[in-house]
Amino acid sequence: MAVLSLKRKLSILSDAAKYDASCASSGSSRRDSVGGSGVGSTEGMGICHAYAPDGRCISLLKILLTNFCVYDCAYCVNRVSSNTPRARFAVEEVVDLTLGFYKRNYIEGLFLSSGIIRSADYTMEEMVRVARTLREVHDFRGYIHLKLIPEASAGLVNDAALYADRLSINIELPRDESIASLAPEKDARQIRKAMGAVRLGIEEASEPARVAAPPKYAPAGQSTQMIVGADGALDGEILSRSAALYGAYGLRRVYYSAYSPIPDTTSRLPPARPPLAREHRLYQADWLMRFYGFEAGEIAASGENLDLEVDPKHAWALRHREAFPVDLNLADREQMLRVPGLGVAAVDRLIALRRQKRLRLEDVRRLSRGLKTSKAYIVVDDWRPTRLSDQADLRPPPQQLSLF
Amino acid sequence: MRVVRLASEIDFAGWRLAARALRSLQAAPDDVIWTVDGEGDLFGDEATPPQAGPPAFTVPKGFLDLAQEVALHRSGERFTLLYRLLWRLGRQPELLGLASDPDVARARDMAKAVSRASHKMKAFVRFRLVEDAAEETYVAWFEPAHRVTEATAPFFQRRFTNMCWSILTPDVCAHWDREKLTFSSGADPADAPGEDALEEYWRTYYASIFNPARLKTAAMQREMPKRYWRNLPEARLIPELVATAEARAEEMVRQQPSEPTRRVVRQAQRLSRDGSFEEGAPATLEEVTAGADFCRRCELWRDATQAVAGDGPGRARLMLVGEQPGDQEDLAGKPFVGPAGRVLDEALEAAGAPRAQIYVTNAVKHFRHELHGKRRIHKTPTAGHVSACRWWLDAERRIVQPRVIVALGATAALGVFGKAMAVGQSRGQALQLPDQAQGVVTYHPSFLLRMPDAQAKSEVYAAFVEDLKFAWKLAS
Numbered sequence: 001m002a003v004l005s006l007k008r009k010l011s012i013l014s015d016a017a018k019y020d021a022s023c024a025s026s027g028s029s030r031r032d033s034v035g036g037s038g039v040g041s042t043e044g045m046g047i048c049h050a051y052a053p054d055g056r057c058i059s060l061l062k063i064l065l066t067n068f069c070v071y072d073c074a075y076c077v078n079r080v081s082s083n084t085p086r087a088r089f090a091v092e093e094v095v096d097l098t099l100g101f102y103k104r105n106y107i108e109g110l111f112l113s114s115g116i117i118r119s120a121d122y123t124m125e126e127m128v129r130v131a132r133t134l135r136e137v138h139d140f141r142g143y144i145h146l147k148l149i150p151e152a153s154a155g156l157v158n159d160a161a162l163y164a165d166r167l168s169i170n171i172e173l174p175r176d177e178s179i180a181s182l183a184p185e186k187d188a189r190q191i192r193k194a195m196g197a198v199r200l201g202i203e204e205a206s207e208p209a210r211v212a213a214p215p216k217y218a219p220a221g222q223s224t225q226m227i228v229g230a231d232g233a234l235d236g237e238i239l240s241r242s243a244a245l246y247g248a249y250g251l252r253r254v255y256y257s258a259y260s261p262i263p264d265t266t267s268r269l270p271p272a273r274p275p276l277a278r279e280h281r282l283y284q285a286d287w288l289m290r291f292y293g294f295e296a297g298e299i300a301a302s303g304e305n306l307d308l309e310v311d312p313k314h315a316w317a318l319r320h321r322e323a324f325p326v327d328l329n330l331a332d333r334e335q336m337l338r339v340p341g342l343g344v345a346a347v348d349r350l351i352a353l354r355r356q357k358r359l360r361l362e363d364v365r366r367l368s369r370g371l372k373t374s375k376a377y378i379v380v381d382d383w384r385p386t387r388l389s390d391q392a393d394l395r396p397p398p399q400q401l402s403l404f
Numbered sequence: 405m406r407v408v409r410l411a412s413e414i415d416f417a418g419w420r421l422a423a424r425a426l427r428s429l430q431a432a433p434d435d436v437i438w439t440v441d442g443e444g445d446l447f448g449d450e451a452t453p454p455q456a457g458p459p460a461f462t463v464p465k466g467f468l469d470l471a472q473e474v475a476l477h478r479s480g481e482r483f484t485l486l487y488r489l490l491w492r493l494g495r496q497p498e499l500l501g502l503a504s505d506p507d508v509a510r511a512r513d514m515a516k517a518v519s520r521a522s523h524k525m526k527a528f529v530r531f532r533l534v535e536d537a538a539e540e541t542y543v544a545w546f547e548p549a550h551r552v553t554e555a556t557a558p559f560f561q562r563r564f565t566n567m568c569w570s571i572l573t574p575d576v577c578a579h580w581d582r583e584k585l586t587f588s589s590g591a592d593p594a595d596a597p598g599e600d601a602l603e604e605y606w607r608t609y610y611a612s613i614f615n616p617a618r619l620k621t622a623a624m625q626r627e628m629p630k631r632y633w634r635n636l637p638e639a640r641l642i643p644e645l646v647a648t649a650e651a652r653a654e655e656m657v658r659q660q661p662s663e664p665t666r667r668v669v670r671q672a673q674r675l676s677r678d679g680s681f682e683e684g685a686p687a688t689l690e691e692v693t694a695g696a697d698f699c700r701r702c703e704l705w706r707d708a709t710q711a712v713a714g715d716g717p718g719r720a721r722l723m724l725v726g727e728q729p730g731d732q733e734d735l736a737g738k739p740f741v742g743p744a745g746r747v748l749d750e751a752l753e754a755a756g757a758p759r760a761q762i763y764v765t766n767a768v769k770h771f772r773h774e775l776h777g778k779r780r781i782h783k784t785p786t787a788g789h790v791s792a793c794r795w796w797l798d799a800e801r802r803i804v805q806p807r808v809i810v811a812l813g814a815t816a817a818l819g820v821f822g823k824a825m826a827v828g829q830s831r832g833q834a835l836q837l838p839d840q841a842q843g844v845v846t847y848h849p850s851f852l853l854r855m856p857d858a859q860a861k862s863e864v865y866a867a868f869v870e871d872l873k874f875a876w877k878l879a880s
Contacts, residue, residue: 007608014612032562041563047527048627050638052614053646055623062613100602101609103542103567104531105560176706189697189710196709196735244707247773247780248734276618295775349503356501366504 004087010097012087016067016078017113021225021255023048025059025108025143028165028220038139039103042165046143047108060111060145061101065089065127069115073172073183074268075230075259078115088117094130095138102142109143109165110134116149124152124160131163143220150186150194157194158217161201166220166252169194171245174238178231182268195249198222202250221252228282229274230259236300239285243296246289256282281306288313291344292337314340317377327379328359339377341370407437410483413575414551415440416475423487428460433491438483463493464500473515476551485511521549522556528632529560529571532600541568545596545635551575554587561585572596603637610638616649617656686799689718696769701792704770704785709734714765714800721879722757723806724748725797726766727815727848731780734771739764740849747849748812751865755872763804767811767819768793782850790819801839808834808879809841810872813848832871834878842878846871 004012026046033039048057066088067078077084098110112130116123127146134140146164148157161167169191173179176188198218205217224245228238242254258279259269285306288294292313299312307315317324317340326335328350336347346368353363361383365371376385406426410418419438426436471486479485489507493499502508531542542564548556553571557578560569570579572591579586624642633639686692696711705711712729715738732742740748752759768789773780785793797819801809811817817825820843821835827845835843847868855861 007605010605011608011612014609018613018615033565034562035565037566039564039567041559043559043562047523049527050610050636051624051628052610053621053624053642053649054615054618055620056615057627058610058613061609063609097605101606103564104533104600104602104606105529105544106606192709193737196737200732200735243775246778247775248707248709250778273617352501353503356498363504366509 006093006097009087009089009093010063012085013064013067013089014062016084016115017062017064017111019077019257020062020111020113020147021257022145022168022223022253023057023059023062023111024166024220024223024253025145026220027252028143029216031141033139033141036139036141038141039099040109040141042108042141042143049106049108059108060143061098061107061109062111063089063094063097063113065091065094065112065114065123065130066117067115068117070118071116071183071185073186075172075182075227091126091129091133095133098134099138099140102140107142109145111145111147113147114149120149120151121153121156124149124156128156128159128163131160135163145220148194148198150191152194154197157197158201161198161217164218166223167198167218168223168225169198170225171195171241171254172225173227173231174233174241175231178233182230192248195222195224195245195251199249222249223251223253223255225255225257227259228256228279230269234300234302234304235278235282235285235306236296236302236304238282239289239296239300240302242286243289254286256286275308277308278306281308281312285312293334294338311340313338314373324377325379325385326377328364329354329380339374341372341374341377342368343370346370405435405437406431407439408483410438410440413440414476414554416472419475419483419486420471423490424460426487427490427494433484433488436484436487438487461494463490464497466500467493470500470511470515473518474511476518476521476555477514478550479514482514485514518550518552522552524549524632525552525556526559528628528636530603530635530637531569532597533602534597537568539568541570543570543572543596545572545591545593547631547635548573548575549631553578557585557587600637607638607641611641611645614645614649616645616652619646619649619653621646686796687803689714689800689803692796692799692803696796699769699793699796701795702770702789704768704772704789707773708770710737711769711796712737712739712766712771713769713796714763714804715739716759716763716765716804717761718804720761720763720804721807722761722876723763723765723801723804723809724812725809725816725820726764726812727850728766728768728782728785729771730782730850731771731773739766743853744848744850747852751849751869751872754869755876757872757876763800763806765797765800767797767816769796785815787818787824790815794819794822801841806841806879808844808875809837810844810846810875812846813851816848817845831867832874844871844875844878846875 024046025042026044028042030043032041032043046059048059050058052058064078066086067084068086068088069078070080072079072081094110094112098107101107102109110130112127114123114127131144131146134144144164145166145168146160148160148167148169150169171191172183172186179186179188199222201217202221226238226242238256245251245254256279258274258276285299288299289296294316298316300306306312310318317338323338326339328336333347333351336342336350337344349367350359350364353359353367359380361380364374364378364380368374375383378385408422408426410422467489474482474486485507489499489511492507499505500508503512525546525548529544529546531544534541534543553573553576557571560571560578561580564580566582568581570577572595574590577588577591579588633642686695693713696713699705699711712733726740729739730742730744733739739745749759752762768785772783772785772789774783809820811820814825814827817827817830821837825845827847830845832846833844835845837843847864849868852861852865852868855864
């Protein structure tokens, strides 16, 4: 095989990594390079160092160690049966690239994933070696996110957790049956078991120290990713799957990735891709579950899809007109959070302000961005929406479809 | 009219001293002009020298932090606005809480812009390696939106402590020599290196990580405003990436699904011959463990992590049957490792029954639960779940061949005896089972955990230990 230049490898192996949605670099333990010999810090908040024209932030050097893979997952560009160009980094190459980029302030750290070569354990060991070299040889204190291979042995997972800030295992698809049919070498049960083991590890490490502090274990927690639109699961089913995952494994995030056309596709997949808006609505719905006190079933029942035209909170309000209008001078926080157009920050600012004065429409205009939406659902001293229940036009007006 | 001359554009200490004196002198905001040394002075009035001295008044917590940030804003009115706020705070101590007041809102907006500028500086500074330097040295040219260089430099100091670096800006330059942070006057773009060999790699990465199928340039520009582009090595790629995106995405869609190579097809055929799963009654405990994990006799598998089969020696005189795995058991894949397990261990020790010689399992192998917010709360399995799962419990009984089986709680009793039993009435006695074994019913350890009354709890615990002791004796 021809020897590939480092630049060519970087191009192939970052191209292959772009289908991983996560790029968070936040929520880890605070540390810096004072008193050490290398570079790096994490100060709680993540930093996005650049944005690509797809609107996604670039925070980490997100690459695969290799895109050779023995698995044959239909939705993945790196499946063994695909004819995509292949490459493989040496451990030192990844380490040098990470440090070189980091010292020039291009990135917050490394997000390393990999195709499966030889065996799960062999691959996992190579990935751990990258993280260990960065931490131990170069005293690198930036952020490291390692993708776990569910079939890897427990000892390797422990090693990974020692060096990484965040671990993630992709749940891949919302239904176990679709994993079995589209990713024949993967096993939904094995994926869940691995997530369970990581949660136990995190909890053990965060128990109050009895003798000595326990070794740190993935201080930025674990996350997962689900591909949307590659199987028949509707949004309601996806959301209840996410809720179950949050509950069972204490995940920081579930990422949704709209199945997007990949180069060199296979006939096992649906020909049409889901609209990007669907992914966006799922993120909004996920946000509602995590920060707004909504239950999965309230947002979409299991046989339902989210409304693509209105955001899920607005859709809920349209279905529950009896809960409105909400008097912002009297309502409790939970009720206010359910008003379309009011976010968590706006609600908290309004609550702080109403301790000092009665709220007027002008206050809401200054403290929130969504007055246009929220106006129909709120009561303040100088404002009351009239005939809300009769208004049919609360939905945004339908848009003329354009000819393709 | 009073004129205050501050030492520099970010002379917050000077502003503070002067403002303190002016407010003590009852100088109204409209009568004060703030200038920075070197700036022309419109009125040529007598300047007011800042006066030192103890402050004659206090300001609410939060005002100083806000003011310090606002002072870094490039707006010419910043010092005037801050003094007006300070003046108004004298009459309205709660002023800062009125987020909708125009002055407060303006100050908050300015503070937000400053903190955003500082954040963007952390993000968009791009260091270049200095060629032929004795030590590894990096230099960056950067144009911050506001005067945040001094305030942000410590961040780079903490992050790149063991590296020599300089950040040059038009206002001021920051230098770190691995020991001391120093500042010098503003510089020129030509003072920084013009290239860095690694930038070509960084651009390669930037171009490859971009997914042409999802073009969202507005989202990009919101977070990476154009004013920063000229100092970002990757930004020069953007026009071309945007222009060719649509064509590249269409090309991917147009592409016919490709056929895998012959080697891959042969390999797949070989694999599909192995590993088929046949269902027959399990003959070993390993088969029970593996089989229960695949079990679809009821729907509980769907939200559980794994089936939790029994744990213990392959032949045991005593078998304990619980209700179902809990949250911890579901994650760990072993029965009785959570809080109830600790109660059980303690009671077994008190009863003189060694857990290592006992086979411990559950009537239902998957965790039935309900989500309450983000927590999984135990939910009692139904008779349907119990009877669906009896296939596995019966297999374990057949293989382990215990002399005595203890059912912990009503659900377990239903699984072991096949009929509903009241625990309080049937406990503590030997009951004949069809398969030569004897059955004993007692409480479930988590029943003890839920009892609020300490007196009742210790009575039940004593009875529980008594039952275990009885069963162990019966089995010996």
